[in-house]
Amino acid sequence: MNAKALVREDLAHIWHPCTQMKDHETLPLLPIKSGEGIYLFDFDNNAYIDGVSSWWVNLFGHCHPYINQKIKEQIDTLEHVIFAGFTHEPIVRLSQRLCALSPQGLEKCFYADNGSSAIEVALKMSFQYFKNRGEKRPFFVSLQNSYHGETIGALAVGDVKLYKEVFEDILLQTLQAPVPKDQSEEAALEAALALEAIFQEHRGKIAAFIIEPLVQCAGGMHMYHPLYIKRARTLCDAYDIHLIADEIAVGFGRTGKMFACEHAGVSPDFMTLSKGLTGGYLPLSVVLTTQNVYDAFYCDYSEFKAFLHSHSYTGNPLACSAANATLDIFENESILEKNREKIAFMASKLDAFQQLKNVRSIRQMGMIAVVELDEYPIDFRVNLKIFTYALRHGVILRPLGNVVYFMPPYVITCKEIETMMNVAYEAILSLNTL
Numbered sequence: 001m002n003a004k005a006l007v008r009e010d011l012a013h014i015w016h017p018c019t020q021m022k023d024h025e026t027l028p029l030l031p032i033k034s035g036e037g038i039y040l041f042d043f044d045n046n047a048y049i050d051g052v053s054s055w056w057v058n059l060f061g062h063c064h065p066y067i068n069q070k071i072k073e074q075i076d077t078l079e080h081v082i083f084a085g086f087t088h089e090p091i092v093r094l095s096q097r098l099c100a101l102s103p104q105g106l107e108k109c110f111y112a113d114n115g116s117s118a119i120e121v122a123l124k125m126s127f128q129y130f131k132n133r134g135e136k137r138p139f140f141v142s143l144q145n146s147y148h149g150e151t152i153g154a155l156a157v158g159d160v161k162l163y164k165e166v167f168e169d170i171l172l173q174t175l176q177a178p179v180p181k182d183q184s185e186e187a188a189l190e191a192a193l194a195l196e197a198i199f200q201e202h203r204g205k206i207a208a209f210i211i212e213p214l215v216q217c218a219g220g221m222h223m224y225h226p227l228y229i230k231r232a233r234t235l236c237d238a239y240d241i242h243l244i245a246d247e248i249a250v251g252f253g254r255t256g257k258m259f260a261c262e263h264a265g266v267s268p269d270f271m272t273l274s275k276g277l278t279g280g281y282l283p284l285s286v287v288l289t290t291q292n293v294y295d296a297f298y299c300d301y302s303e304f305k306a307f308l309h310s311h312s313y314t315g316n317p318l319a320c321s322a323a324n325a326t327l328d329i330f331e332n333e334s335i336l337e338k339n340r341e342k343i344a345f346m347a348s349k350l351d352a353f354q355q356l357k358n359v360r361s362i363r364q365m366g367m368i369a370v371v372e373l374d375e376y377p378i379d380f381r382v383n384l385k386i387f388t389y390a391l392r393h394g395v396i397l398r399p400l401g402n403v404v405y406f407m408p409p410y411v412i413t414c415k416e417i418e419t420m421m422n423v424a425y426e427a428i429l430s431l432n433t434l
């Protein structure tokens with residue numbers, strides 16, 4: 001099929017995620033033919049820099065020769081096996097490595113196949129942990145402006161209106177604590193006080209507090225100080241509440257450290273991982289938890305305390321082989337160290353945006369750089385304008401409302417960072433003349 005036929009047949013049969021399909025009457029869908037490194041290619045061989053890592057999943061570029069090879073080796077050995085009652089080498093190796101890499105105390109891995117499902121697992125485990133101990137704790141606390149996925153349970157702990165509002169009537173009751181309003185220590189301390197008030201008011205009724213450590217990605221790349229996580233850990237300990245760190249977006253080096261919790265020196269009771277876990281290749285997610293949580297489910301069958309949660313594709317060996325290959329690259333190529341130069345370079349380029357008159361603020365956390373524009377009316381569709389301009393100039397950017405951000409694969413060079421950020425600069429500048 002050529003590109004034109006693909007678009008026609010796509011629109012005839014497919015409903016795309018996170019999309020008002022009517023937009024495609026005027027905004028052409030872009031068929032991608034191939035990928036290599038940070039570039040995606042269309043059917044006319046135009047190259048596009050993948051500035052959003054294909055929805056934050058891609059770490060080492062598209063069609064990475066080493067990851068490709070490892071998946072090919074695995075597919076000729078074992079493609080999949082039921083994961084209840086059976087195991088396989090890729091998942092055992094992966095679990096050893098994840099436990100060794102993750103914050104201290106996380107010793108057990110429970111697998112699923114996407115981020116939202118990992119959130120469901122963590123919530124259910126936390127709830128049942130207390131139930132198995134003879135307590136009923138119906139509440140979860142999350143942060144205002146948080147995003148944890150779009151299945152019903154994950155939506156309930158989220159707080160982005162765009163996704164949640166329609167379904168409000170059928171969601172679990174949850175409590176939202178104020179998120180620190182900026183990256184200062186004062187804001188962190190102020191928000192921690194508000195959190196304690198909630199913990200106090202609902203003492204004995206809260207199972208878990210869930211956070212996106214340091215960066216609320218879908219919530220407009222909102223950032224806060226690690227001190228807040230430290231305080232939250234202390235409060236969770238004091239009130240006997242689980243801390244769930246949702247590192248689905250910020251894990252695997254995005255914030256400059258392997259896991260964002262490391263900035264605070266904190267170990268959560270649950271850590272959820274997905275997105276970068278397979279380098280952006282295959283769907284896989286995991287919940288890491290403690291021996292203590294595991295032990296609360298460990299008993300004779302007749303006590304009915306087992307954790308009953310399963311997905312058909314739990315622990316898929318192909319996805320695990322991609323994850324192992326991803327961890328190999330982290331180890332063999334000192335990725336976190338090499339990213340430091342790129343992080344500093346992004347910071348230097350980011351400064352220039354401050355001069356633009358429609359820029360409200362800039363911020364950065366590791367490999368995530370953000371330019372927040374002034375508010376525009378909804379029907380101005382500022383994000384669509386930036387997206388379209390950048391695409392025409394060979395860069396994929398997908399602003400969240402008025403928040404333009406860069407989250408490129410780690411194999412990007414400083415020169416390519418410059419190209420990507422220059423296009424964004426011009427795109428923002430062009431808003432003034434529209």
Ligand SMILES: *Cc1c(COP(=O)(O)O)cnc(C)c1O
Nearest residue numbers: 114115116147148149246248249
């Ligand atoms: C993307 C995301 C999720 C949901 O993951 P899916 O694989 O899209 O279901 C959950 N939490 C955070 C922080 C995310 O960024």
